[in-house]
Amino acid sequence: MKEVGINRGFGPMGQDVNFDIGVVGGGIVGLASAYKIMLGHPGMRIAVFEKEERLATHQTGHNSGVIHSGLYYKPGSNKAKTCAKGRKELVDFAKEHKIPYEICGKIIVATDKRELEGLEKIFRNAQENEIEGVRKIGPQEIGAIEPFCTGIAGLHVPCTGIIDFTEVAVKLAELIQTAGDGNKILTSHKVIGFEKHNSHTKVLTDRTAFAAKYIINCAGLECDRIAKKDGVEPQIRIIPFRGDYYELTEQAGSKVKNLIYPVPNPDFPFLGVHFTRMIDGSVECGPNAVFSFKREGYGKIDFNLRDAWESLSFVGTWKLFFKHWKYGLGEYTRAFSKKLFLRQLQRLIPSLRADDIQPGTAGVRAQAVGLNGTPIDDFVIERRGNSIHVLNAPSPAATASLAIGDYINEIATEHFKL
Numbered sequence: 291m292k293e294v295g296i297n298r299g300f301g302p303m304g305q306d307v308n309f310d311i312g313v314v315g316g317g318i319v320g321l322a323s324a325y326k327i328m329l330g331h332p333g334m335r336i337a338v339f340e341k342e343e344r345l346a347t348h349q350t351g352h353n354s355g356v357i358h359s360g361l362y363y364k365p366g367s368n369k370a371k372t373c374a375k376g377r378k379e380l381v382d383f384a385k386e387h388k389i390p391y392e393i394c395g396k397i398i399v400a401t402d403k404r405e406l407e408g409l410e411k412i413f414r415n416a417q418e419n420e421i422e423g424v425r426k427i428g429p430q431e432i433g434a435i436e437p438f439c440t441g442i443a444g445l446h447v448p449c450t451g452i453i454d455f456t457e458v459a460v461k462l463a464e465l466i467q468t469a470g471d472g473n474k475i476l477t478s479h480k481v482i483g484f485e486k487h488n489s490h491t492k493v494l495t496d497r498t499a500f501a502a503k504y505i506i507n508c509a510g511l512e513c514d515r516i517a518k519k520d521g522v523e524p525q526i527r528i529i530p531f532r533g534d535y536y537e538l539t540e541q542a543g544s545k546v547k548n549l550i551y552p553v554p555n556p557d558f559p560f561l562g563v564h565f566t567r568m569i570d571g572s573v574e575c576g577p578n579a580v581f582s583f584k585r586e587g588y589g590k591i592d593f594n595l596r597d598a599w600e601s602l603s604f605v606g607t608w609k610l611f612f613k614h615w616k617y618g619l620g621e622y623t624r625a626f627s628k629k630l631f632l633r634q635l636q637r638l639i640p641s642l643r644a645d646d647i648q649p650g651t652a653g654v655r656a657q658a659v660g661l662n663g664t665p666i667d668d669f670v671i672e673r674r675g676n677s678i679h680v681l682n683a684p685s686p687a688a689t690a691s692l693a694i695g696d697y698i699n700e701i702a703t704e705h706f707k708l
């Protein structure tokens with residue numbers, strides 16, 4: 291991408307800056323925010339700084355590719371509101387820009403009596419969140435929808451879908467870049483610091499420096515560090531949780547038609563290992579949720595001293611470990627044992643065999659954890675001075691991205707007085 295040095299450009303607001311808005315992070319949240327601000331404020335010069343060579347390299351490019359319905363989330367929460375709205379907008383966006391997607395529906399399956407209460411709670415949530423068409427199904431209908439799956443009760447969620455979120459991110463970048471000469475998508479530009487001035491912030495990258503009037507931090511796994519560089523001391527810490535996937539072999543692919551989910555553990559914001567037909571036709575099984583010693587570590591034994599130290603020196607991490615050591619240990623052992631991982635998958639598809647699955651990819655979630663050890667469930671967005679910091683944007687932030695973009699635009703319009 292073309293590099294731009296400090297110049298004497300004049301934005302629509304008359305400031306002596308390169309950009310009106312500098313967005314840190316070229317994942318789907320940063321790009322959707324930049325896109326919505328661009329639509330809301332035509333003529334504004336926007337830069338997206340991305341440290342990697344390619345956009346969507348981290349969470350956005352390593353997820354399950356599911357367009358979530360919004361039925362899990364606490365009624366009234368930002369997640370609930372933006373997921374349902376964002377899903378509809380995402381589908382319209384995909385249609386308009388010819389991005390392949392499919393609304394194939396999913397089932398959530400209880401395999402044990404102890405899960406029935408959780409299933410009922412999800413059903414009630416779905417009703418409160420007004421998710422279209424969700425209905426209870428019994429064992430026979432589970433078998434009719436997914437012939438290899440067995441369970442004692444379930445929910446059918448017809449409005450869930452699949453898409454490749456990297457394609458969405460790349461399209462957003464293209465639209466931002468082509469909307470005006472003043473907009474730039476600056477890949478291979480790692481933001482390493484900020485210098486505050488009266489009328490602007492100097493954004494220091496590992497290649498050069500730029501002046502931006504306002505900063506929006508959407509740095510995903512690095513968002514707490516970017517916030518600190520901007521003088522904000524967040525009360526949360528990003529704790530990385532790796533999710534490993536297996537893939538069904540081509541021969542076993544027919545055992546899954548669409549999407550099959552378990553009833554999730556209500557103590558965690560993770561959905562439990564599930565089967566996902568991807569938009570390219572392959573079927574992924576996973577992800578688990580394992581504490582990772584490296585923020586951008588996709589291998590099982592990846593380690594980074596700084597990342598590990600920052601996670602383990604945070605009191606909230608230890609409180610989380612002590613509270614949930616049994617769950618954590620289970621996830622850890624399954625991460626290293628194909629046999630145990632398979633056993634978990636067999637709860638949903640009992641006929642699955644070891645040679646039906648092969649190791650697949652992995653993703654790392656940026657999960658914000660509070661000082662008291664609680665994983666923060668909802669999106670967290672902080673405004674400070676000339677900056678907005680997105681400090682927690684876990685799943686379903688990809689589904690919700692366009693609605694999150696609207697929300698950031700609203701906050702920016704008010705907070706920055708655009």
Ligand SMILES: Cc1cc2nc3c(=O)[nH]c(=O)nc-3n(C[C@H](O)[C@H](O)[C@H](O)COP(=O)(O)OP(=O)(O)OC[C@H]3O[C@@H](n4cnc5c(N)ncnc54)[C@H](O)[C@@H]3O)c2cc1C
Nearest residue numbers: 315317318319341349350353354356481510653684687689
């Ligand atoms: C395993 C897994 C499965 C998931 N499944 C789903 C799903 O099916 N559906 C769904 O809706 N959501 C899902 N999610 C959640 C979703 O992927 C994320 O919530 C979403 O992608 C977050 O987007 P983001 O832009 O905030 O973060 P990211 O995509 O991580 O983007 C942040 C970007 O900031 C860049 N960056 C960091 N530091 C700097 C710096 N100093 N300078 C410049 N750039 C920087 C990074 O390189 C990165 O590209 C899943 C997540 C994971 C990990």
